[in-house]
Amino acid sequence: DAGVTQSPTHLIKTRGQQVTLRCSPKSGHDTVSWYQQALGQGPQFIFQYYEEEERQRGNFPDRFSGHQFPNYSSELNVNALLLGDSALYLCASSLGGAGRRNSPLHFGNGTRLTVT
Amino acid sequence: QKEVEQDPGPLSVPEGAIVSLNCTYSNSAFQYFMWYRQYSRKGPELLMYTYSSGNKEDGRFTAQVDKPSKYISLFIRDSQPSDSATYLCAMSPNRDDKIIFGKGTRLHILP
Numbered sequence: 001d002a003g004v005t006q007s008p009t010h011l012i013k014t015r016g017q018q019v020t021l022r023c024s025p026k027s028g029h030d031t032v033s034w035y036q037q038a039l040g041q042g043p044q045f046i047f048q049y050y051e052e053e054e055r056q057r058g059n060f061p062d063r064f065s066g067h068q069f070p071n072y073s074s075e076l077n078v079n080a081l082l083l084g085d086s087a088l089y090l091c092a093s094s095l096g097g098a099g100r101r102n103s104p105l106h107f108g109n110g111t112r113l114t115v116t
Numbered sequence: 117q118k119e120v121e122q123d124p125g126p127l128s129v130p131e132g133a134i135v136s137l138n139c140t141y142s143n144s145a146f147q148y149f150m151w152y153r154q155y156s157r158k159g160p161e162l163l164m165y166t167y168s169s170g171n172k173e174d175g176r177f178t179a180q181v182d183k184p185s186k187y188i189s190l191f192i193r194d195s196q197p198s199d200s201a202t203y204l205c206a207m208s209p210n211r212d213d214k215i216i217f218g219k220g221t222r223l224h225i226l227p
Contacts, residue, residue, distance in 0.1 A: 004159070033214075040124070042204050042217030043160065056214055090159055104150060105215065107159035 002027050004093050004108035012114045013081050021076045021111045025093030031055075032074040033105065034066060035090040043090055049074055050096040078113075086115045119143050122205055122218030130226050135192040139205035139218045142186065146207040146216075149181050151190045154202045154220065163203075164190065195225045 005024045013019050025032050031050045035043035045058035049068035063079045072093075078085055092105040122139045129135055137151075147168055152160035164179040166172045172179045178191040188207075192199055202220040 035217075040219070042120075042122075042206075042219045044217070045214040048214065058214060092159075104162050104165045106162065107152075109157070109159045 004091055004106055006089075006091050006108040006111050008111060009109070010112045010114075012116060014116055015081055015083060017081050018077065018079045019081060019113060021078075021089050021091075021113070023074045023076070023091030023093075023108060025072050025074070025091075026106045029093035029095050029106070030072050031094045031096035032068055032072065033092045033094070034074070034076045035092065035107075036060075037088040037090055037110070039087070046076070055096075081115045083115050086113060088112050119216050120205065120207060120218045123221055124219050126222040126224055128224040128226055129195060131195060131197060133195050133225075135190075135195050135199070135223060135225075137190045137192075137203050137205075137221050137223070139188050140186055141188070141207060141216075143207075143209070143216075144183075144186065145209040148208045148211060148215075149179070149188050150206040150215070151177075151179055152204040152206060152217075154204060156201075160204055197225045197227050199223065200225045 004026050007022045033048040034046040037043040046060050047057040048055045052068045065077045068074045088110040090110045092107045094105050120141045149166050151164040154160045169181045169183045176193045180189045202222050204220045205218040206215045208215045
């Protein structure tokens with residue numbers, strides 16, 4: 001049973017550049033959430049996608065955008081990178097819709113983004 | 117005041133001891149409570165998932181929720197060196213709402 005997979009595992013970018021991170025949800029899951037985890041902090045919610053639509057959004061600027069594809073996989077895009085965007089970006093999947101009641105989040109191992 | 121408060125530790129205990137980890141929260145609307153374990157360079161792994169108040173036990177782990185006090189706990193019995201990790205509490209008002217995490221407590225089990 002394939003869990004949540006994320007790519008790449010590590011990435012180094014320069015200030016002002018743009019980055020795209022990718023996520024494949026756990027088999028059978030249709031909802032993808034993205035979190036940012038700074039060093040020594042808990043994960044912070046960025047947004048959630050269900051049925052290819054952004055369903056909820058946390059307190060992140062518009063530089064952070066995403067997309068969900070028909071196969072439920074997802075991308076996180078960050079434009080105009082800042083030093084403060086350096087963090088571990090976590091993707092989590094769950095089951096939305098009628099099956100959501102007993103479907104907690106399952107996390108991938110994240111993408112470590114370093115902005116220099 | 118932060119929505120979820122969690123002592124970052126580190127907490128060091130000898131192998132075999134009972135470990136108590138705690139979080140407090142300010143939002144009385146929280147109904148779903150979770151504990152995640154995160155090893156270094158890995159994503160969080162769900163340990164316990166409870167709804168509303170009460171206790172839940174799973175093997176060596178027991179989760180307690182005291183909603184009137186806005187306080188949740190995770191107990192680990194017969195702690196093992198492999199339990200050394202960061203433990204994150206998390207909670208949300210409704211099943212579909214975003215989950216709010218604590219900062220995490222770093223736990224070291226000493227052989």
